[in-house]
Amino acid sequence: MPIYKDENKKDNPWYYSFEIKDENGKWKTIRKRGFRTKKDAEKAEISIKDAMNKGTYVQQSKLSFSEYLNNWLANRRDIKDKTKVGYKVIIEQHIAPLIGRIPLSEVNAMTIESFLTKIEEKNFSESYVRNIFKVLNKSLKDAERKQLIIRNPAALVAKPRVSKKEMLCWTPEESKQFLKAIFDHRLRIIFVLAIHSGMRMGEILGLRFCDVDLTNMKINIRNILNFKNQLQAGTKTNAGNRSISISDFVVKQLEIRRQNMLKEKAAAGDDYDDKDFVVSTKYGTPYSKAMCDAVWRRLLKKSKLKRIRFHDLRHTCASLLLSLEIHPKVVQELLGHSSIQITLDLYSHLTPNMNKDAAYAMERLLDLDDEDVQTEPESEY
Template identity: 40%
Template sequence: MASGSIKKEANGTWMFVVDIKDETGKRKQKRRRGFKSRKEAQAELTKLLNDVNDGTYIEPVKTTLGEYMLTWLDSKHDNMSRLTIDSYRSYIKNHVAPSIGHVALSKLSPLDIQKLVTDLRSKKDHKGRSLSASTIQRIFNIVVTSLNNAKKMQLIKENVAKLIDKPKIKKKKIEVWDVDEIRVFLDGMYDNRHYICFHLALLTGMRQGEILGLSWKNIDYEKKLIHVTQTLSHDRKEINHGAKSHAGVRSISINEKDVAELKRHAHRIEEEKEKAGEELYEDRGLVVCTNIGRPVFADTIGKMFRKYYRKFNVTPIRFHDLRHTHASLLLKQGVHPKIVSERLGHSSVTITLDTYSHLLPNMQEEAASGLGNLIFSDPQKNEL
C-alpha cells in the first residue's frame, strides 16, 4: 500500500510527499507543492493514494499536447491518406498549438479543451473570415481521437475532451435541381469535352473524386455497371485505391443512355490521343482527363461548373449537390432508400434518410393518405 504525508512549508503553502513503487518494485517519492491549505493538500493526496492503490495511477509525462499530437499523427501514415495527414498537421500547428499546444498532456483539463473551442470560434483566416462550424468540429474531433489513443497507451487516465459538449454544426439546407434544370444544363454542356463528368454526377450520384479517378477498366458495358474502386486526390497527385468508406467501394448500375455517352466520350478520347501522339499523350486509363491524358484538377471542374450554371441561368449549387440531386430524384420516384444508399456508397441507410428526408415534405402526407385509402376505401367501388 502506498503512503504519504503532509507538511506546511516556510512560505505558508502546503505540500505532500507520497511513496510509490514503480514496476520494478523500487520506491520513488513524489512531491506536490503549492497547496493553499492543508485541506486542499489532503484532498489531492487522498485522490493520488486511491489511484495508486487501485492500480489506476499513471505517471505524469512532460510531453505537451502539441508534441504528442504530432507524434500521434506520425504513427497514422498507414491508416490515413497523404492529404488527410497534411490537413491534420495543418490543423494541429495552426490552431491547436497556438491555443493549448503548450499544456502538458498529463495536466490537460476540460477547461483547456473549452478554451480551444472558444479560441477557434473567435479566430479569423487570412481573408478575415471566421472558421466554419464544420472546421471547428473537425479540429475538435482530431483532438478527441488523439486523446483516445493517449488513454489507450496509458499516457493519461481520462480523455478530458469527452467531458465537454461537442461543437455543433448547423445543418445547411441542401439545394438541388429539378428535372427541367438538369435538362437545360446537360443540353447546354453537351458539346463540352468534360460533359461526361456532369452526366455521371447526376445519373450515378458518384462523388467528384470518384468520377475524376474513374478508370475505363472499371466500366462494364455489357452488364451496364460502373465499379467504384478508386478516387483521385484533390491535388491530383495520386490515385487512392478504395473509397471514402468501406461501403464506398461499390458497383453502380447505369442505363443505355449512360453507356452511349461513355462510348461517345471514349471516341473523343481516342481522337485526342491520336492527335497528341504517343510521345505527348500520357495514357493513364482515366475516363476524365486532359487532352493529353493527365488527371483533371477538381478546381478545374468546379470553375467550369460555376461558369456554365450562370450561363444557363439555373439554380447556383455546388458540384457535390449534383449527387444530392441524384439521390432526391430517386427517392421522389419511390426508389427504396436502401438502394439509394448503395448507389451513393453510404456506410448506412440511416445517413441517407437523415440527409434527404427533409427534401421530401410530401412523403408523410402521401403515406397517411395512402393508408387511409387502403383501409377505408369502398371495395365495391374499387371493383367497378
C-alpha cells in the first residue's frame, strides 16, 4: 500500500500517494494528506481507487472559490442581465472577501454556516441574506454537476429563514381617494393601470400604444422596461406575457393619455423621440423606474394616505377583486402569476370563506326534504 508518514508533521502525518494514467496516457500523482492514522489513510485510498474503478471518482478542483465563482457567473447564459449584476455584487462584496481564497474543493458545510453567521451579523434584511445563500447554493450545485466537487455542501445547510411580511393594501375608499387626488397629473395613467389591472411597474413603463387594442378593450403585455431603461422582450415570467381586458374607464384614460402625448409631440417638434410609449417624458423618451418611483412617493405624500409601496398597488388590485368574489384563477391570469398556487398563497387570507362556501354549496346541491331524512336509525337486524 502506498501509504506514507510525514515525519516533519506532529498532527495528522499520514497520507496516501499513487500514480495513474490520465486520459492522455500521461502519469499523474493522486495524493491526499492529513490523516491521523495509517489505517485512516489506507481506508481513504481504497475508497478513492474503488471510485476510480466504478467511474464515480471526481478530481478535486484546484481553483479558489473566488476564481470558480467569477468563471461560473461569466458563463451563465440562462439569467437576465439584472440578475447577473446582482449576483456580481454579492460575490464581490460579500462572498469573496470572507471565503473567496479557500480552495473550491475545501468549501464545506461548516465553511458556509460560519460565513452565514458573519453575514447575519451585518444586519442585512432577511431576504438579502437568503439571496446571498441562493448564489452559494446555485454555484456549488453547478460545481457538483460539473464534477468539480463530490457534493454540494450548501445542500447540507439550512436555508436562512425569511419572515412573512404583512401585505399592505388600500381599501376601495383609499384607492378612490388617491385616484381622485392625482386626476390632474399628466401621468395618472400609471396609477390607473396599477390599481385597475395589477400591472407591474416594469410592465406599465414598457407598454406601448401598439400593444393596446382600444376597440376590443384589451392590453397585450409583451415587454418590460428593464433596469437599464431599455425595452426588453418578455416579462418577469412566461405567464407574465398575457392579454388582459380593461374597462371603459381605463380605455377612456388611455385615450386621454394618447391625446396628451400628441400635444406633447407637437410642442417638442424635432426634439421629440417617438418610441410609442404610453408612459414617457414630454420628449417621448422612456420613463425610468427611478423617475416613476419618485413621482409615486411625491404623490403618496401629497395624498396623505396610508404609506404603501408602489408594488402594493398590485396587491390592492388583487385584494379588491377577491373581495368582490372574483375567482382566484381569473386574478391569477390578470396578474400573470405562473401558477394559481402563488395567487392562493399570497392572498389566502382574503379568501377565508371559500371552504365554508364550498360546504354550503354542496349542501344546497344535495339538499334532502325533511321526510327523506330518518330521525331514528334502522335496526341492524
